Amino acid sequence: MFFIPGQVIALVTFPGVIIHEAAHLFFCKLFRLKVLDVCFFRFANPAGYVIHEVSENFTALFFVSMGPFFINTLLCVVFCTAAFLPVWELKVNDPVAYFFLLARAVDRHARVSVHH
Amino acid sequence: MSQVSCQGCSQSLPGGEGYELNGMTYCATCVQAAAQRAKDAGQPVQITRYVDKSICARCNTYIGQGGGVSVGLAQLCFRCSELVKNWPYPQWLKFSLAALLLLLVVALYSGRKYFRAGKDLYRGEQLVEQGQYQQALPYLKATVKLAPNSDKGVLLTAKAAILSGDLQAASQALEGHNGGRFENADKPEFQEVRSLWRNATVALAKLEQAAKLEAQDGQEVEAAKLVHEAAAMYPQLPNINILVDQYDGGAAFAQKNYDAFLALAQKDWDLLPSAGTAAMRASALACKYATTGEAIYRQRSEDMLTKAKELAKGDKESTDRLTEFEQRNRYRLDTRQIITKAEYDKKFRSGGNTAK
Numbered sequence: 001m002f003f004i005p006g007q008v009i010a011l012v013t014f015p016g017v018i019i020h021e022a023a024h025l026f027f028c029k030l031f032r033l034k035v036l037d038v039c040f041f042r043f044a045n046p047a048g049y050v051i052h053e054v055s056e057n058f059t060a061l062f063f064v065s066m067g068p069f070f071i072n073t074l075l076c077v078v079f080c081t082a083a084f085l086p087v088w089e090l091k092v093n094d095p096v097a098y099f100f101l102l103a104r105a106v107d108r109h110a111r112v113s114v115h116h
Numbered sequence: 117m118s119q120v121s122c123q124g125c126s127q128s129l130p131g132g133e134g135y136e137l138n139g140m141t142y143c144a145t146c147v148q149a150a151a152q153r154a155k156d157a158g159q160p161v162q163i164t165r166y167v168d169k170s171i172c173a174r175c176n177t178y179i180g181q182g183g184g185v186s187v188g189l190a191q192l193c194f195r196c197s198e199l200v201k202n203w204p205y206p207q208w209l210k211f212s213l214a215a216l217l218l219l220l221v222v223a224l225y226s227g228r229k230y231f232r233a234g235k236d237l238y239r240g241e242q243l244v245e246q247g248q249y250q251q252a253l254p255y256l257k258a259t260v261k262l263a264p265n266s267d268k269g270v271l272l273t274a275k276a277a278i279l280s281g282d283l284q285a286a287s288q289a290l291e292g293h294n295g296g297r298f299e300n301a302d303k304p305e306f307q308e309v310r311s312l313w314r315n316a317t318v319a320l321a322k323l324e325q326a327a328k329l330e331a332q333d334g335q336e337v338e339a340a341k342l343v344h345e346a347a348a349m350y351p352q353l354p355n356i357n358i359l360v361d362q363y364d365g366g367a368a369f370a371q372k373n374y375d376a377f378l379a380l381a382q383k384d385w386d387l388l389p390s391a392g393t394a395a396m397r398a399s400a401l402a403c404k405y406a407t408t409g410e411a412i413y414r415q416r417s418e419d420m421l422t423k424a425k426e427l428a429k430g431d432k433e434s435t436d437r438l439t440e441f442e443q444r445n446r447y448r449l450d451t452r453q454i455i456t457k458a459e460y461d462k463k464f465r466s467g468g469n470t471a472k
Contacts, residue, residue, distance in 0.1 A: 018209070018212075022205070022209060025203060025205070028203070029202070029203065032201075034187050034188075034200040034201055035200055035203035036173075036174060036187075036190075036200055037174070038203060040206070040209065053187060053188050053200075054188055078220065079220065081224070082220060082223040082224050082227055083223075085227070085230045085231065085233070085234040086227060086230045086263075089234060089237065089263075089266060089268065089269075090230060090233055090234070090237075090259070090262065090263035090265075090266045090269065091263060091265040091266050091267070092230070092262070092263050092265070092266075094227070094230075095223075096223040096226065096227050096230075099219075099220070099223055102216075
């Protein structure tokens with residue numbers, strides 16, 4: 001076991017971070033929440049953020065918080081569709097295998113976050 | 117940064133260090149006392165950070181008192197207020213997503229063969245689970261052709277091939293997989309195939325040994341015993357039941373039990389009409405003629421030999437074997453003497469190695 005700094009993980013899985021923040025932004029726009037600032041990726045903690053207005057709308061806050069879970073999971077499944085069979089089951093060497101890495105990176109950030 | 121005046125102690129302090137309570141501005145010390153007084157008086161107590169509403173909260177542009185647009189507690193310039201209402205997706209993000217989706221479509225299109233192979237693997241697995249090994253084999257072979265390193269595909273192919281008697285296909289699949297090496301030798305699927313493979317190869321070795329013994333006079337019973345052992349170890353070998361009967365017939369012949377010999381020959385002929393089973397039946401009928409002298413057996417033996425020759429047409433090996441057998445059968449019918457092939461060879465030929 002050895003410690004890998006979170007920033008390094010974020011750097012390696014940066015597509016997942018970008019999609020994570022884009023998912024927050026998507027639901028902010030969907031529920032017409034005012035967005036004050038967005039950072040899709042940076043080499044710091046947190047690796048990205050979306051600052052939006054305070055809202056009393058529970059549904060909006062629920063979907064903004066859960067956005068990355070839905071979007072990242074969906075994209076992970078879509079990318080895995082192309083890569084799962086050749087990589088996992090058939091074990092063939094094919095460029096589509098890179099989609100599996102992308103899916104893993106996206107899935108790494110498919111989590112709920114309340115500090116957007 | 118703008119300066120504000122504390123309503124409690126009248127001190128001037130930077131706007132960033134001020135607090136607001138019920139419309140009044142305080143420093144950090146006075147706001148606590150003011151909050152206590154408000155609480156005692158039954159007034160609402162909601163302390164917030166002082167916001168300088170004369171500058172835009174996003175871009176720090178001076179907008180003057182009462183200028184700009186209020187967004188929650190913040191005051192924004194008109195440009196920023198439009199931006200926050202409808203924050204655009206960056207162009208690079210849109211292009212990246214479009215490129216990624218395009219790549220995905222290309223990957224899915226070029227990966228159609230993998231979906232076909234996956235479908236074949238799934239179908240083959242289902243058929244193996246239903247015990248339909250022969251039917252599963254073409255699907256699994258197609259999968260392994262595309263993915264020779266797939267543990268699951270190769271193990272299923274080997275299992276289906278062994279259990280349908282196609283040892284060559286099993287061998288090809290196993291050897292094509294990293295030279296027969298697998299990721300995890302403890303997996304039950306691997307253990308099962310290894311056990312099946314061992315049984316099959318040991319059974320084949322026993323059959324080979326039985327064939328050598330059968331060529332020698334006096335070893336027929338031992339040969340039949342080996343074939344029975346092989347059949348018990350690898351019952352899926354094609355036509356193994358007929359092979360068992362043929363060796364049992366050989367043993368019955370050696371023990372001069374011609375009724376049993378004829379019964380086995382009849383059974384095999386009914387199961388699989390071929391040049392081999394026809395010749396065996398002709399031989400058994402000739403034995404019966406030799407022992408009983410009943411002409412019907414002789415006639416039937418000659419008829420079966422004719423059928424055997426018809427069935428062997430186009431097969432040089434079978435035809436040659438029948439030509440050799442016909443001479444011995446003719447001798448048996450003409451003299452009513454039953455001798456083994458070795459005895460016949462010794463008497464009339466310099467040597468040979470064909471069946472009884």
